[in-house]
Amino acid sequence: MILASLQASEWLPGDAIPSEMELAARYAVSQGTVRKAIDELAAQNLLVRRQGKGTFVATHQEEDFQYRFLRLEPDSGHKLHLKSHFLACENLKSDVLIARLLKLKVGDCVIRIDRVQSSDGRPIVFEEIWLPEGRFKGLTLEALNAWPGPMYAFYECEYATHMVRAEEKIKAVLANSELAKHLQVSEGAALLSVERVAFTYGNKPVEIRRARYDTSDQHYDNKLN
Amino acid sequence: MILASLQASEWLPGDAIPSEMELAARYAVSQGTVRKAIDELAAQNLLVRRQGKGTFVATHQEEDFQYRFLRLEPDSGHKLHLKSHFLACENLKSDVLIARLLKLKVGDCVIRIDRVQSSDGRPIVFEEIWLPEGRFKGLTLEALNAWPGPMYAFYECEYATHMVRAEEKIKAVLANSELAKHLQVSEGAALLSVERVAFTYGNKPVEIRRARYDTSDQHYDNKLN
């Protein structure tokens, strides 16, 4: 029931949800039961508990959630700071592949965005992004380039779309001439290909992203449990 | 306290631990407290709950835990079935890099293993593995090639070493002549490099693994939450 309220935007990202006692009264269960439910949602990063303050809806606008889905880090171990530069933002008709991943019909309108991310002026990431036009109406290149923070915070603020999880398929590929140009590497250099599908509440896919990382001085970091 | 017992091998992988009531009596706490502790360890995949049966120490010998740390899967979506072929197993002195990762002293004895894993006779993975000689005394190439299952099950059965988690750093690299030969790809092909440190109880690193995957027909699959 809490999840349904989140999905229905009854509480927005960053908001505090009602206290455990209030929820217990509302659903006519005990505090312990509410607690367990919240624990599970917090374990999935949908809620954030803060002792003494309350329980909050997770948001990509928060410091600690800012680059939650970015696994790239410098080999040196320092923190990566990337600067975005958007190259293109255009509307087009969805092909079979994108339609299937976004659960649209072939020919439905989608928005396609290109961007490069750089660290210290050196390009590290080239991305192609597909969004369903229905949910992201009126998105422009200017708006994207004017936005200072992470993209998922932009989606939240401008399009009330909060990403809850993502799936990535990773491969090694060779740079073609276009990628070589964007990432300032030689043709035939090895690049990391990361194809991501990102989901909002209710397992709804709302973003496809194909990224190419230059991993000469950084790596994709993964923890296995 | 339960974690300490696991670390001390009081209960071995695959064993049932005492029931919640027994543990409650042993530690002089209530069943609910034991339950919460077990829940946390189960969330970390250290224990496995089975309703009606009991709670068990996780083991890589179990079906579902067999390839817990292998994220590679065919693009087709089917299940990958890999066959191991060990090429080498030799003792040598640890260099600076390996010593640091395994928390040994430079010059301490380590075991270095090479293997190739194939799917349908086609080589997919080439791995170099380093183990601390102290914990894996007497390991031979013959023993490795005679073992039918996954390596982490081998470590458990033969060396009482259970892996609980791992960290991987992933890059894209180009095949040199040696890799090209082992993986039957051309020199200069793009390969996925996966460098793993695997840990037993108590955050103790006990295996370094540098793998190269041919990702032409398979990919590294990752879920982000």
Added chain:
DNA sequence: CAGTGGTCTAGACCACTTC
């Protein structure tokens, strides 16, 4: 000091497994 989440208790009843 009031309100929040964090931990713990003792006990009820349910669902699944085994004999």
Added chain:
DNA sequence: AAGTGGTCTAGACCACTGC
């Protein structure tokens, strides 16, 4: 039927936050 984990309750007390 006995024993296991699974869910839930009602209430106690603690730790942290903000006024």
